[in-house]
Amino acid sequence: MGDRMYIIIVGAGKVGxxxxxxxxxxxxxxxxxxxxxxxxxxxxxxxxxxxxxGDASELWVLERAGxxxxxxxxxxxxxxxxxxxxxxxxxEKYMCERIIARVNNPRNREYFELLGIKPWVSxxxxxxxxxxxxxxxxxLVHLLDFPEERLEIIEMxxxxxxxxxxxxxxxxxxxxxxxxxSVLREGRGFVPGPETVLEAxxxxxxxxxxxxxxxxxxxxxxxxxxxxxxxxxx
Amino acid sequence: xxxxxxxxxxxxxxxxxxxxxxxxEVSCLDEDPESHAxxxxxxxxxxxxxxxxxxxxTALEIDALTEAGVERADVFIAATDGDNTNIIIxxxxxxxxxxxxxxxxxxxxxxxxxxxxxGLHTICPTKVAIEMLTLDVRQAAEKADGNGASPQKAAxxxx
Numbered sequence: 001m002g003d004r005m006y007i008i009i010v011g012a013g014k015v016g017x018x019x020x021x022x023x024x025x026x027x028x029x030x031x032x033x034x035x036x037x038x039x040x041x042x043x044x045x046x047x048x049x050x051x052x053x054g055d056a057s058e059l060w061v062l063e064r065a066g067x068x069x070x071x072x073x074x075x076x077x078x079x080x081x082x083x084x085x086x087x088x089x090x091x092e093k094y095m096c097e098r099i100i101a102r103v104n105n106p107r108n109r110e111y112f113e114l115l116g117i118k119p120w121v122s123x124x125x126x127x128x129x130x131x132x133x134x135x136x137x138x139x140l141v142h143l144l145d146f147p148e149e150r151l152e153i154i155e156m157x158x159x160x161x162x163x164x165x166x167x168x169x170x171x172x173x174x175x176x177x178x179x180x181x182s183v184l185r186e187g188r189g190f191v192p193g194p195e196t197v198l199e200a201x202x203x204x205x206x207x208x209x210x211x212x213x214x215x216x217x218x219x220x221x222x223x224x225x226x227x228x229x230x231x232x233x234x
Numbered sequence: 235x236x237x238x239x240x241x242x243x244x245x246x247x248x249x250x251x252x253x254x255x256x257x258x259e260v261s262c263l264d265e266d267p268e269s270h271a272x273x274x275x276x277x278x279x280x281x282x283x284x285x286x287x288x289x290x291x292t293a294l295e296i297d298a299l300t301e302a303g304v305e306r307a308d309v310f311i312a313a314t315d316g317d318n319t320n321i322i323i324x325x326x327x328x329x330x331x332x333x334x335x336x337x338x339x340x341x342x343x344x345x346x347x348x349x350x351x352x353g354l355h356t357i358c359p360t361k362v363a364i365e366m367l368t369l370d371v372r373q374a375a376e377k378a379d380g381n382g383a384s385p386q387k388a389a390x391x392x393x
Contacts, residue, residue: 057318059344080294085318085345093348108294111322114329
């Protein structure tokens with residue numbers, strides 16, 4: 001992983017504990033802060049001095065853990081307000097540039113955004129994405145979002161009677177704000193040229209401006225149908 | 235004014251009741267339906283008959299906040315038992331719902347002080363308690379000094 005970092009993990013639940021273990025293996029310096037005494041004692045048996053007991057939303061606890069020199073603060077407690085506050089304080093009071101916050105309730109995502117706390121990670125969202133990926137009926141899979149750059153990458157399966165099957169890429173009038181970047185066919189991926197002819201069963205990757213998902217879905221959809229499901233991608 | 239109080243614990247409920255009796259329109263939000271009873275202590279008739287509103291829900295739920303009237307609130311008071319909850323929902327009330335006056339009850343003096351500096355209006359009862367306790371003891375000490383008797387300090391060196 002390159003340079004050795006000093007990483008503070010708040011919350012020694014399953015996520016925090018395993019993260020600590022992995023990061024220590026990668027030879028980073030790690031401190032875990034846990035505010036449940038019993039949990040702390042359990043985790044301390046393995047991680048020893050790496051874990052500290054205390055409520056990380058108390059500033060002195062963060063300072064005792066050395067937040068002033070932390071390269072990265074990861075807040076993975078089971079409480080969204082705690083995660084938000086810890087990340088906000090880490091960045092705005094202690095000038096820690098890199099933070100990662102866990103979102104427990106996906107409905108709280110917009111609050112993380114509102115308070116400028118990012119990146120955030122939500123297990124529920126990740127699993128939803130996986131379901132979308134595993135269940136092609138949904139039509140469109142979000143692969144990557146770059147909210148900052150206002151771009152996203154999506155994947156779509158061309159169905160048997162897709163309007164674009166059998167057509168040359170060079171002849172396609174892609175919807176505005178979208179670009180075809182890759183075709184996956186029979187387990188192989190390649191970058192299409194103008195002469196590439198799309199086939200039913202191809203999976204196509206496209207980069208697009210957020211908001212043009214529906215146009216793109218309609219563009220690749222089977223003739224006469226409005227996509228397999230009228231569901232939005234995100 | 236329309237005042238929205240989040241958390242009907244001892245502080246929230248008494249504040250809500252006092253403001254209602256001052257003639258303001260008061261709405262209270264708490265996740266515990268039983269907390270409604272606390273609003274009616276020493277009140278003639280029910281909370282609702284006196285013009286109060288009560289919503290059951292957690293402070294981070296948009297639906298609950300909306301039902302409680304956050305969109306037309308002139309004053310937002312965050313008085314749940316969680317400092318972090320109070321700090322976060324106050325910022326949401328300010329930034330998302332543009333409530334003109336937002337006050338957060340924060341028990342931890344350090345967090346209260348830092349967020350106050352960031353422009354969030356915080357009230358810290360702990361700090362007030364610390365100041366009062368210290369002041370009382372200092373006054374007692376001065377009184378003892380004034381009587382010419384500070385026997386322990388003077389007579390007993392360190393053990």
